[in-house]
Amino acid sequence: MSKSIGAIEFRSIAKGFEVSNEIVKKASVEILYLKSICPGKFIIIISGDTGEVNTAIDYGISITDGFMVDSFVINAVHESIIDGLKNKYKHTENISSIGIMETNKVCAGLKALDKTLKSSDVNLIKLQLSFAIGGKLVYIVSGSLSSINYGIDEAKNILKVKDIVCTSVIPSVDEKIRKNLIGR
Numbered sequence: 001m002s003k004s005i006g007a008i009e010f011r012s013i014a015k016g017f018e019v020s021n022e023i024v025k026k027a028s029v030e031i032l033y034l035k036s037i038c039p040g041k042f043i044i045i046i047s048g049d050t051g052e053v054n055t056a057i058d059y060g061i062s063i064t065d066g067f068m069v070d071s072f073v074i075n076a077v078h079e080s081i082i083d084g085l086k087n088k089y090k091h092t093e094n095i096s097s098i099g100i101m102e103t104n105k106v107c108a109g110l111k112a113l114d115k116t117l118k119s120s121d122v123n124l125i126k127l128q129l130s131f132a133i134g135g136k137l138v139y140i141v142s143g144s145l146s147s148i149n150y151g152i153d154e155a156k157n158i159l160k161v162k163d164i165v166c167t168s169v170i171p172s173v174d175e176k177i178r179k180n181l182i183g184r
Helices: 013-026 050-062 079-085 106-119 145-158 175-182
Strands: 003-010 030-037 041-049 068-074 098-103 122-129 137-143 164-170
Touching: 003 013, 003 030, 003 050, 003 079, 003 106, 013 030, 013 041, 013 050, 030 079, 041 050, 041 106, 050 068, 068 106, 079 106, 079 122, 098 106, 098 145, 106 122, 106 137, 106 145, 122 145, 137 145, 145 164
Parallel strands: none
Antiparallel strands: 003 041, 003 068, 030 041, 098 137, 098 164, 122 137
């Protein structure tokens, strides 16, 4: 069965913990990410078999009492997302071009990232979720310029305009930026 991920983003930390406790009791899932995020929000991201993740997220949504900001389930999730949530990235040589997507919400950003990775030949080189960036999500991908442009455009097509803060495609990344920003 395919690996799936699901998330619920809350506007209340207390409600986030409460609902998280209930959904992990409801279904056999693994917690990938469970924490307070800026600005005073909370998120749980889970993984597991498709049916279990759907059950957990559907149940969680039903008991959020109006405290939900956003949610999603991604079936057959791109494996780079799970690795990125664990701060593990494939070493990519000769990065020359990068694409950056910045979203207002973590859930929207992860949906966009999955679309970018599945629709184009790019590699995830950085994923930053919410902490110290005002509740946003930022991801950086590398690849050929045409692949990056296509992947970012495909991601923009599935998001609401208000969920996108900014996107950038940098065709020739300076070595100093690459080393400092990306850490390689």
